Amino acid sequence: MVQLLGEFDCKLDAKGRLMVPSSLKKQLPNVEDEGLVINRGFEKHLVIYPKKVWESMVEEMSKLNQYEPKTRAFIRYFTRGATSLTLDAAGRVNLPKSLLESVGIEISEDLVLACQFDKVEVWSKKAYEALFDEEPENFAFLAQEVMGNKNRGEDGK
Secondary structure (H helix, E strand, O other), X not given: OOOOOOEEEEEEOOXXXXXXXXXXXXXXXXXXXXXXXXXXXXXXXXXXXXXXXXXXXHHHHHOOXXXXXXXXXXXXXXXXXXXXXXXXXXOEEEXXXXXXXXXXXXXXXXXXXXXXXXXXXXXXXHHHHHHHHOOOOOHHHHHHHHHOOOOOOOOOO
């Protein structure tokens, strides 16, 4: 499994290209050959996946019951706008204008690339900073709620 680390301040150029930071690129050794996929995130951000991670996710989705309306809706919304990215000779990727617009990111805007396990979230710097303005009062309580029962079985015991 890919394990990406780091948070990177970046900027889109006038053509909507993003220079992939060298320390991030080192964590993606086959990125020039395999490529990346970008898509909308669940909040107002984009998500970049290594191609193999994306393919694994699509394989999991293909096992879902296609006869269920909620499944079809989820797959439609989740894959909407998904686009393959390739690095150019200078190590840049061209982010699709339609995806940028869908999350309110403007050309030449300051961005934050935030690694999350096997993917990279792409946020406008303003939106990312605002996200942490709403940090929970008691982070320890949130950690307990989310992680405290991780060793329980499916029966809750």
